[in-house]
Amino acid sequence: METGLSFSAADLAQTRFAVSPMWEVVTSFRLLRSAADAPPHGRWTAQVRPRLVRAGLDRGWLAELVPARGYLADFLNPTPATPFPSLDDELSAIRRTTPAQVRRDLELFAAPVSPRLRVLLEAPEAALEKITTEIEAYWELALAPYWARLRALLEADVFHRARQVAEHGSARVLGELHETVRWDDGTLRLIRRHCTLTRGETGSGLLLVPSAFAWPRVLTRSVPPDPPQLAYPARGIGNLWEPRATASTDAVAAVLGRSRTMLLTELDTPASTTQLAANVGLSAAGVSQHLTALRDAGLVSAHRSGRSVLYARTAVADALLAPEGPGR
Structure with missing residues (x-):
């Protein structure tokens, strides 16, 4: 099946990119629900x-709202107002979802409405508050510890494609988003799509959203009067979770101390105090003291995961440990 989104000069002028935390929430949650x-x-x-x-x-x-396959509730992906909205920005937009939008979305679910979704239908304001609270909990345990790495990937994709637009024009960039997307004489054609995306059903322009977890497909959102959204796999996903190379840590250790530098190196993958203590051979109390100092310095962040706390390197720490190169 093939659908097409036609473009006027005004639509091309209103085409833009955005990095959306909520697209990463729904696509990553769907991945976790899949068997493979x-x-x-x-x-x-x-x-x-x-x-x-x-x-x-x-x-x-x-x-309930993000099944392993099929339709995703559209209100979970409000149109970002800026190129780089925060999660709080998008959660505020979700809380403002109208009862009419909730009804429309629930009508599109193939299965009968469950008791929980019935609550959403009958008392949307209270239910939306519970949903956003749950999203915040999911974010803390699943995405926040990795957000510096994810955001760097997504921002790099936006900057690359923005440069391509400047050098080669929008048509070329639109034609290179994904193997199932092609630009054809003023129309963006989506191949092998199960849902339709036509200009008559959408607002003007197009919002392009790079995603780490949409791979290997593209996903769309079409909710008038908003512009259509197209979430596509960002460049460089294949290397996203590979261990990051670090420079010689001697110079960093001379400033921070060897134990704290060793902890930063270990935090290439988020970990708890207990895990770090076992990995580096220090006491849990000693690791806790070092992590507090590193957090105060902006080199690590802490994220609640149930009864434990996960620590992650920040972008500042990544830059500190990065190998020397032409760009530094």
Whole structure:
């Protein structure tokens, strides 16, 4: 099946990119619900899926609204107002979802409405508050510890394609988004799509959203009067979870101390105090003291995951440990 989205000069002028935390929420949650691990994300799913189950988030609101396959509730992906909205920005937009939009979305689910979704239908304001609270919990255990790495990937894709637009024009960039997307004489054609995307059903322009977890397909959102959204796999996903190379740590250790530098190196993958203590051979109390100092310095971040806390390197720490290169 093939559908086409026609473009006027005004539509091309209003085509833009955005990095959306909520697109990463819904696509990553769908991946975790699937039986198989997608090869690019195997390391991530192995770490996160047990946390999801322990927290009971595999049986909550998101499990109802983001099935393993098929339709995703459109109100979970509001149109970003800026190129780089925060999660809080998008959660605020979700809380403002109208009852009419909730009804429209629930009508598109193939299965009968469950008791939980019936609550959403009958008392949307209260239910939306519960949904956004659950999304915040999911974000903390599944995405926040990895967000510096994910955001770098997504921003790099946007900057690359923006440069391609400047050098070669929008038509070429639109034709290179994905193997199932092609530009043909003023129309963006989506091949092998199960849902339609035509200009008569959407607002003007187009919002292009790079995603780490949409791989290997593209996903669309079409909710008038908003512009259509197209989430596509970002460039470089194959290397996303590979261990990051670090420079010689001697110079960093001379400033931070060897124990703290060793902890930063270990935090290439988010970990708890207990895990770090076992990995580096320090006491849990000693690791905790070092992590507090590193957090105060902006080199690590802490994220609640059930009863434990996961620590992750920040972008500042990544830059500190990065190998020397032409760009530094």
